[in-house]
Amino acid sequence: MRVPVSQPQADPVLDLSVLAALRELGGVDEPGLVDELLELFLQDSTRRLANLEDALARGDGLGLARTAHTLRSSSTNVGALRVARICMDLEACARDGEVRDAALRVRELARALAAVRAAHTQLRRAA
Amino acid sequence: MNGKERAGKPIEELKLAGNLPSPTGVGLAILELTRGEDYSMGDVTRVIQTDPALTGRILRIANSAVSSPSQPITSVSQAAMRLGVRSVRNVALGFSLVSGNRSGGCRSFDYERYWASSLAVAVAAQALAEEVRGVTPTDAFTCGLLSDIGSLALASIHPERYSEVLRRAHVGGESLLLAERELLDIDHVQLGCALISEWGLPESFAHALASSDAREPEVAPSPEAQRLARLLRQALALAPHISAGGATGELPEGLDLDAARLGTVIARCRADWLDWSRTLQLPSAAREPSAGLVPTAGLEGAPTCAVTQARRKPGSGLRILAVDDDPVSLRLIALHLSRAGHEVIRATTGREALLAALEHAPQMVITDWMMPDMDGLELCRTLRSTEECRGMYVIVLTGRDRESRAVEAFDAGADEYFLKPFESRLLLARVGVGQRTIELREQVESDRRIQAQQVADMSVLNRKLEAAAMTDVLTRLPNRRFALRRLEEDLSIALASDTALSVVMIDIDYFKLVNDEHGHGMGDLVLRETANVLRGIVRREDTVCRLGGEEFLVVCPGANLEHATATAERMRRAVAHHVISFGYGRPVTISAGVAQREEGADSVDDLLRVADRRVYLAKAAGRDQVCSEDPPPPHAKSA
Known part of the structure; x- marks a missing residue:
């Protein structure tokens, strides 16, 4: 069965309300928390994207699903909702063995992550 | 032999207290399994394998004992084949004692330092065994590791009293052994020997412990025991140089090792010791090697490493491994937890978590389920099967998609599971529930300790009461009743085993004059001081008793006439040189008569009569001397 194609473009690259909540969590003690978390996320996701590409090349559906799952959770935490949505779709494709769709999703994911990086840079400049 | 005989009674009472440092878990299983003689290699290895940390340590020591590193030992059974199943069993026991007794209630007792120095002795003993041969290196290691186990035991059984003992010894300058005997009626060497026998470890270990601080070696039950005893004494001398990086001044002399090798051996031991300290998470490795004398170049390169010392944070927070x-x-979990006042240690893989758990001994572990390599459930299972980590409170975090499989987490040994993504307040509430459980467990544990303490105090009282009936109030030496009983026991052992036994009868010279000229107060003082001097001179297995008046008896099992005469001579000199003098500056002196068990003189009465006769001969010959033979026959005298 084909997975219904979602509209990742509809989700924000970075959800400002999540970032605001995190900023509040950091409070006066840790004013750099949001920046730190985004930095952690980008480092980690770069590594995981490489893992996804490897898994795709090997046709390792389980590996794809697992990595997508973890990435979904961390992207949700930092408000990278578009990435989170793509990961959810990717996990579903991978579990169903839809390799072609999975490849598409991985490319989409790379673009979405680049967008997060750009947004992060912009946020930094604005600060 | 003697350690077992003499401390047999106290051990029974101490066991009631339930507070002895004892092997727990795997160690206990090994002990139970190997009580008899007919255990197999398979039995032992199977039990050891259930504890990953212990397995790792056994493999380490097995590999360090092998000369060809090209074929490393990778399983417990290989280790058992290489080292012998008995050695492996002993190492396992030794380590299960280390891990179970890392802290305790005796405030003045430095537990971490204790293990660090025991480890230094172990490493030194192993290295020496490799150099001199004749002793199995692995056994030497275990014996060294347990060389001071009696101190740990006393600190565990009597935390309060032992603090006082240590205060007297360190601040008051009293002899540690005497302070122990005075306050607790048993000293750490006696207890150590008794424990070794109790755990079924080789008798040669007990013998080595007993002769470790003796002025002269005890009579060894076997040549192996004698070699081990000699080796342990040297390891004890070497150990401070290892833990201090060779910077404690003069190197010990009289080692079975030429001076050229010594530097290399110390350097290698130090590297080994730092390595072990790291493996066992002892703080020693973090201590800077002090600057100063560095005898060889090898030492400068000795690795130092920073191990974060496990700290128990005061106040309300838990120490949590995330x-x-x-x-x-x-990062977010850690943030929430530390905001709530907890101390957080972080790990990003299961393996890292396992190491951190061993190193920091957290009270709680919060782990994600899905992780590559070792997932949360596997981590949980491993923690549960590791001695040190068994009691940790584990919370497994899991995504909603796995909610239906939560039961697997509990099967793996988790105390609680929690859904991700988490709502921070809920997570903290769950942690709070866990904290109450942990505190309850700790409370139960501390109640148990208090109860055990009360039992232990009772047993001290009992020992004191019994000892009182056998002790001379003035000198605190065993009294006549005890002396005769001891002599009878030792004599029957000597007769049965056809070993030597001697007695030394001692009489203070001109004692009546002291009393007459200086009063009874002075007389009492002289008796007490003389008793103290005698007590300090004899070998461990000798017994000094006050027979009555100014008369003392020393029972020396295993000693022939020559040995006992040497002891008597040492006592005579020591008393004469002791500062106590009276009247016109004349020192207190003693006359002594020595007798040994021999044909025609093999009853208590015979021995006492011969010794007594020789005391009079010594007196007649001018006092302040030792007599160990009867006068030549009359015809020789007249010649």
């Missing part, structure tokens, strides 16, 4: 392969999630 594990997640997602750094963002880990």
Whole structure:
């Protein structure tokens, strides 16, 4: 069965309300928390994207699903909702063995992550 | 032999207290399993394998004992084949004692330092065994590791009293052994020997412990025991140089090792010791090697490493290990927990978490389920099967998609599971529930300790009461009743085993004059001081008793006439040189008569009569001397 194609473009690259909540969590003690978390996320996701590409090349559906799952959770935490949505779709494709769709999703994911990086840079400049 | 005989009674009472440092878990299983003689290699290895940390340590020592590193030992059964199943069993026991007794209630007793120095002795003993041969290196290691186990035992059984003992010894300058005997009626060497026998470890270990601080070696039950005893004494001398990086001044002399090798051996031991300290998470490795004398170049390169010392934070927070392969999630969990006052240690893989758990001994572990390599459930299972980590409170975090499989987490040994993504207040509430459980467990444990303490105090009282009936009030030496009983026991052992036994009868010279000229107060003082001097001179297995008046008896099992005469001569000199003098500056002196068990003189009465006769001969010959033979026959005298 084909997975219904979602509209990742509809989700924000970075959800400002999540970032605001995190900023509040950091409070006066840790004013750099949001920046730190985004930095952690980008480092980690770069590594995981490489893992996804490897898994795709090997046709390792389980590996794809697992990595997508973890990435979904961390992207949700930092408000990278578009990435989170793509990961959810990717996990579903991978579990169903839809390799072609999975490849598409991985490319989409790379673009979405680049967008997060750009947004992060912009946020930094604005600060 | 003697350690077992003499401390046999106290051990029974101490066991009631339930507070002895004892092997727990795997160690206990090994002990039970190997009580008899007919255990197999398979039995032992199977039990050891259930504890990953212990397995790792056994493999380490097995590999360090092998000369060809090209074929490393990778399983417990290989180790058992290489080292012998008995050696492996002993090492396992030794370590299960280390891990179970890392802290305790005696405030003045430095537990971490204790293990660090025992480890230094172990490493030194192993290295020496490799150099001199004749002793199995692995046995030497275990014996060294347990060389001071009696101190740990006393600190565990009597935390309060032992603090006082240590205060007297360190601040008051009293002899540690005497302070122990005075306050607790048993000293750490006696207890150590008794424990070794109790745990079924080789008798040669007990013998080595007993002769470790003796002025002269005890009579060894076997040549192996004698070699081990000699080796342990040297290891004890070497150990401070290892833990201090060779910087404690003069190197010991009289080692079975030429001076050229010594530097290399110390350097290698130090590297080994730092390595072990790291493996066992002892703080020793973090201590800077002090600057100063560095005898060889090898030492300068000795590795130092920083091990974060496990600290128990005062106040309300827990020490929590948080594990997640997602750094963002880990950072957030840590943030929430530390905001709530907890101390957080972080790990991003299961393996890292395992090491951190061993190193920091957290009270609680919060781990993600899905992780590559070792997942949360596997981590949980491993923690549960590791001695040190068994009691930790484990919370497994899991995504909603796995909610239906939560039961697997509990099967793996988790105390609680929690859904991700988490709502921080809920997570903290769950942690709070866990904290109450942990505190309850700790409370139960501390109640148990208090109860055990009361039992232990009772047993001290009992020992004191019994000892009182056998002790001379003035000198605190065993009294006549005890002396005769001891002599009878030792004599029957000597007769049965056809070993030597001697007695030394001692009489203070001109004692009546002291009393007459200086009063009874002075007389009492002289008796007490003389008793103290005698007590300090004899070998461990000798017994000094006050027979009555100014008369003392020393029972020396295993000693022939020559040995006992040497002891008597040492006592005579020591008393004469002791500062106590009276009247016109004349020192207190003693006359002594020595007799040994021999044909025609093999009853208590015979021995006492011969010794007594020789005391009079010594007196007649001018006092302040030792007599060990009867006068030549009359015809020789007249010649």
